[in-house]
Amino acid sequence: MSSGPVLRAMGLRKVYGDFVAVDRVDLEIGRGEIVGLLGPNGAGKTTTISMMVGLVPPTSGDLVVEGRSVRRDPVWVRSRVGLVPDSPGFYDGMTAWENLWITARLNGVRDESRIQDAISRVGLSGWEDVAVGKFSKGMKQRLGIADALLKSPSVLLLDEPTAGLDPGGSDEVLRLIRSLADGEGMAVLMSSHLLHQVEWVCDRVAVMDRGRVIAQGTLDQLVGRRYYVEMELDGDVNAAARALLPVGKVKVEDRRIVVEAGEDVRRKAVDTVLRAGAVPVEVRMRRAGLAEVYRNLLEAGS
């Protein structure tokens, strides 16, 4: 295997008629790395994933997996990329094993022990002979991952893997994804609208808007140094808010003031509020999270 990134998208572009669905996406995923793909509805996430797995041909650009280009070795590249769609389609009347047997056949996997192996890797041992119709949504999602693992891919692409799952089911799926990256060195890309889950499980994040990747990096790189001081006040809240304007970006919510700044301004904010004649009854500070970064990025782009 080459020592560079496992997957590298270079200028991937998809145009439908005169509509640009995906516009020159550059993205790299390393061994054992999980990248979260975020963006509002219609941003181009599914189209990007579909191009990476060979379901949609790119209008231009290239995809390189383990050093080999999809333009030169399309069949080989496709064999190295596993896809887990948002709702994996299984035959409900057939067992988990039978469903995976069909996928194995379609992918030319003749060694049937790989079916059992995939089932146990996703924690479904003991369920192989149960009809998939009896599975919970979370179990079906894990079986979807087993299905993608059958061809022993080096890249796993998941389209909203926890959509519609309850917190317990989401947790199991996310832990499984993390263990595939940590334990087996799989390169993972997962699209999601659930920012707290992405924050929890992903090493890096790429944010798409209107077909383009508008930001990517680790959470620390994206968040940078942004701090929020939240104060609950007694007294003249509006006078305090006016006095705080030189300290940072100020937001007033009823009796609560939030000051956003590039450093910890707790002391300065409290002094300023007291001088303005108000009394802070509660003061809290937190660093910005993915939710704020995401909102700011999309607001800046609109």
Ligand SMILES: Nc1ncnc2c1ncn2[C@@H]1O[C@H](COP(=O)(O)OP(=O)(O)OP(=O)(O)O)[C@@H](O)[C@H]1O
């Ligand atoms: N086959 C197609 N023909 C024309 N337009 C398409 C086609 N497939 C997707 N699009 C358009 O491309 C844009 C990107 O769609 P895509 O499904 O990739 O977005 P998404 O980020 O996955 O959205 P969501 O979060 O809703 O799943 C949308 O405006 C969609 O309508």
